[in-house]
Amino acid sequence: MKTLSLTIDGVAVTAREGMSVLECALEAGIYIPHLCHHPDLKPVGVCRLCLVEIAGRGMTISCKTPVEEGMVVRTESPDIELARRVAVELLIVNHHADCLSCAKDGACKLQEIARHVGIEEERLQRLRRTTSTLPVDSSNPFFLRDPNRCVLCGICVRTCEEIVGASAIDYAFRGYATVISTLGNRPIVQSRCESCGECVARCPVGALVPRQERNPAREVRSICAYCGVGCGLYLGVRGNQVVRVRGAAESPVNRGRLCVKGRYGHAYIGHPERLTTPLIRRDGRFVEATWEEALDLVATRLAGYRGDQFAALTSARCTNEENYLLQKFTRAVMGTHNIDHCARL
Amino acid sequence: MTNSIADIVRDARGFFVIGSNTTEQHPVIGMGIREAVKQRGAGLIVADPRRIPLTRLAAIHLQHRAGSDIALLNALMNVLIGEELYDKAFVAERTEGFAELQAAVARYTPEATADITGVAPELVRRAARLMAGLRPLALLYAMGITQHTTGHQNVLACANLQMLLGNLGVPGGGVNPLRGQNNVQGACDMGGLPNYYTGYQPVASDEARRKFEAAWGVTLGSAPGLTVVEMLNGAEEGRIRAMYILGENPMVSDPDVNHVRRSLEGLEFLVVQDVFLTETAELADVVLPGAALAEKSGTLTNTERRVQLASPAVSPPGQARQDWEIICDLAKRLQKEPPQGPFAGWDYRSPAQVMEEIAALTPIYGGVRHERLGGQGLQWPCPDLDHPGTPILHVGRFPRGLGRFVPVDWLPPAEQPDEEYPLVLTTGRVLYHYHTGSLTRRVPGLMELYPEGRVEIHPDDALKLGIVDGGVVRVSSRRGSVTARAEVTQRTQPGLVFMTFHFAESAANVLTIAALDPVAKIPEYKACAVRVEPVA
Numbered sequence: 001m002k003t004l005s006l007t008i009d010g011v012a013v014t015a016r017e018g019m020s021v022l023e024c025a026l027e028a029g030i031y032i033p034h035l036c037h038h039p040d041l042k043p044v045g046v047c048r049l050c051l052v053e054i055a056g057r058g059m060t061i062s063c064k065t066p067v068e069e070g071m072v073v074r075t076e077s078p079d080i081e082l083a084r085r086v087a088v089e090l091l092i093v094n095h096h097a098d099c100l101s102c103a104k105d106g107a108c109k110l111q112e113i114a115r116h117v118g119i120e121e122e123r124l125q126r127l128r129r130t131t132s133t134l135p136v137d138s139s140n141p142f143f144l145r146d147p148n149r150c151v152l153c154g155i156c157v158r159t160c161e162e163i164v165g166a167s168a169i170d171y172a173f174r175g176y177a178t179v180i181s182t183l184g185n186r187p188i189v190q191s192r193c194e195s196c197g198e199c200v201a202r203c204p205v206g207a208l209v210p211r212q213e214r215n216p217a218r219e220v221r222s223i224c225a226y227c228g229v230g231c232g233l234y235l236g237v238r239g240n241q242v243v244r245v246r247g248a249a250e251s252p253v254n255r256g257r258l259c260v261k262g263r264y265g266h267a268y269i270g271h272p273e274r275l276t277t278p279l280i281r282r283d284g285r286f287v288e289a290t291w292e293e294a295l296d297l298v299a300t301r302l303a304g305y306r307g308d309q310f311a312a313l314t315s316a317r318c319t320n321e322e323n324y325l326l327q328k329f330t331r332a333v334m335g336t337h338n339i340d341h342c343a344r345l
Numbered sequence: 346m347t348n349s350i351a352d353i354v355r356d357a358r359g360f361f362v363i364g365s366n367t368t369e370q371h372p373v374i375g376m377g378i379r380e381a382v383k384q385r386g387a388g389l390i391v392a393d394p395r396r397i398p399l400t401r402l403a404a405i406h407l408q409h410r411a412g413s414d415i416a417l418l419n420a421l422m423n424v425l426i427g428e429e430l431y432d433k434a435f436v437a438e439r440t441e442g443f444a445e446l447q448a449a450v451a452r453y454t455p456e457a458t459a460d461i462t463g464v465a466p467e468l469v470r471r472a473a474r475l476m477a478g479l480r481p482l483a484l485l486y487a488m489g490i491t492q493h494t495t496g497h498q499n500v501l502a503c504a505n506l507q508m509l510l511g512n513l514g515v516p517g518g519g520v521n522p523l524r525g526q527n528n529v530q531g532a533c534d535m536g537g538l539p540n541y542y543t544g545y546q547p548v549a550s551d552e553a554r555r556k557f558e559a560a561w562g563v564t565l566g567s568a569p570g571l572t573v574v575e576m577l578n579g580a581e582e583g584r585i586r587a588m589y590i591l592g593e594n595p596m597v598s599d600p601d602v603n604h605v606r607r608s609l610e611g612l613e614f615l616v617v618q619d620v621f622l623t624e625t626a627e628l629a630d631v632v633l634p635g636a637a638l639a640e641k642s643g644t645l646t647n648t649e650r651r652v653q654l655a656s657p658a659v660s661p662p663g664q665a666r667q668d669w670e671i672i673c674d675l676a677k678r679l680q681k682e683p684p685q686g687p688f689a690g691w692d693y694r695s696p697a698q699v700m701e702e703i704a705a706l707t708p709i710y711g712g713v714r715h716e717r718l719g720g721q722g723l724q725w726p727c728p729d730l731d732h733p734g735t736p737i738l739h740v741g742r743f744p745r746g747l748g749r750f751v752p753v754d755w756l757p758p759a760e761q762p763d764e765e766y767p768l769v770l771t772t773g774r775v776l777y778h779y780h781t782g783s784l785t786r787r788v789p790g791l792m793e794l795y796p797e798g799r800v801e802i803h804p805d806d807a808l809k810l811g812i813v814d815g816g817v818v819r820v821s822s823r824r825g826s827v828t829a830r831a832e833v834t835q836r837t838q839p840g841l842v843f844m845t846f847h848f849a850e851s852a853a854n855v856l857t858i859a860a861l862d863p864v865a866k867i868p869e870y871k872a873c874a875v876r877v878e879p880v881a
Contacts, residue, residue, distance in 0.1 A: 165379025
């Protein structure tokens, strides 16, 4: 791939052909405010925040401008400052400002941009209209959709279209009334939405937030416990509890993507109905037992059934190592090839 | 899968999805197919008795009847050969048996098969022409192909089609079975099968037997053991007297559940090792609490043969223990005098050490070690420590040299609809639940989104039978009967009803037939005869 040289704010940088000026700047560690850009998605240029000046052609948005050899880019100028400030103010002025009670507080792109641009309360007062109070869509058990916190960047719409392919949501209505909506403006569970949460994972603000999730204290790389695709994921843990799951972007299998079961279907792990002690049936009822009692009993009884009167089912849900050991046990200890699992079921 | 998820999503110009409801059963691969179709214009042909979600994006939907796959696949090949659309160079250089295939599919014209498949001949021709124009084309299938009494022939027909199109050994092509459970591939690879040791080394092979006898220091038989359904039959007949069931739930997952119950109750001793008191564990004499995947260190092998490492995030609750430790403790109790052999013992420090033993005994896993797996894993065959793994099988050459066409003939499902049981039942899964529901039914949000089993029935049939959407119906077969709410929907076709097996209280497997493919021993879950009636 061809390498190009250009300067951004006087800094000489190199870029790969086909990159946008925004991608090039971000990769070089030069921050340009942006809201609708997402590295997984095609650029659309709707937020108008990533303005730059390019020598010889004036002000333009950097996310849709491909890098060229010898380009001279400026990210700051009075014109940029003014245009960007107005764009940010118009976004913020009708946004719910109760940041502390927002799930995205501290991780919000709008906060990041406001800090960068610098917001003056007086100017906001002049622009302020009634804060919108649209109903929150709480129909999905896994996430909330709050149109009042939405900045209409369209990342959710493009995620659903480009990455998930479900196309459950789009822009609806016009002008000031524009919202992200389902077909017929119905609750999200009545749409084509597959509850995968890919849009929730990418929403830059508090418009799409998980309902039960808590921020983990640490993360552990694992594999999804459900289907044979084997998506890579990170289990987010607090204490001894899994509180969040996110896709592993570096996995060649799923490239960070997950489905509804993989992302949200983990409540069984610490479920109160988990078996916590060996059980032995006595007089038709299960009685709790120690491991010594249970294993001694199993060993004593199985010793009487060696050979082809014994059979084992191993598990398509257990690890390779465990499956190896159970077939070794069946063949080498119990002396039979009667071992199978639900591969056919 | 002969190919990898990454290459088919990136390189396939076309997809032929047959017997796989991919967006619901393998959702992330489903996302990849939709991405390929919508973002870069790949062509999609779906063959499925139901209007699955992918059909919305398909150029052609071949809505064939349940159990008519071979008739359909042979008809496609009939057109490809008749119109000379197949890959002549590939067939000449890489295959043998073409003349036999040609002769066998000659009578499967689209016209002659239309009565079997219910698909208009012109649509079959269009599909064949489209396939020939979309190269490379990835063929994806799942249990819709395999869960038939002709399951193994169905697979052969898929392989024949892809060889005829020259779509093997290339990125974006392949015969790609999508495996169901997260480690069903690994359980097979590890010799969790009655006829194979690890890595598909046959039990009947003297060489393999001697190798494992030496490794474990024991004498081993050379006759294959029993498959699941045969074990349960054996239990009912008293030939199998004790069973050990690790993390499986045949009381919901196996065909003809009433028969499964009789079989398991007939055992003298049943041990179940699991994370929940499943329907199967309730019948056990001893229940041993194991660990969930989030609590484990170990490897899993996905549908594209990728061995991946999982690390423990939390510890098992209460006294529950790691499954591998339980098995080792039990083995040591039963083998008081350990036999002599390099791998005879049961003292492992960690799952990583077990993997070293697997690698030593299993050529396709020869280069697999936990420390090599990192974020990407390794795709088998991976014979040695320097081998990078094998993303695509059959590049340049098949293991046997030339790829052999094995022509197959269509046979009807074991049970045909008749006056008493006039409808065909086919079974499957939905997006929000998994297999027997022992995990997903304990996730409140998933239960909210999909709270109960439903019976999908076509409006034509519903009208005739007086069934309304949401009304309770009784579904009966020769094996038993269950009740559930009806969903009147055009997703299915006239004459066909669909149920899932996630819900034990309306278990489709009370109804299904334990008729097996004679080679693969897979039960015919995708077609049996039933009667549906409204419950007043």
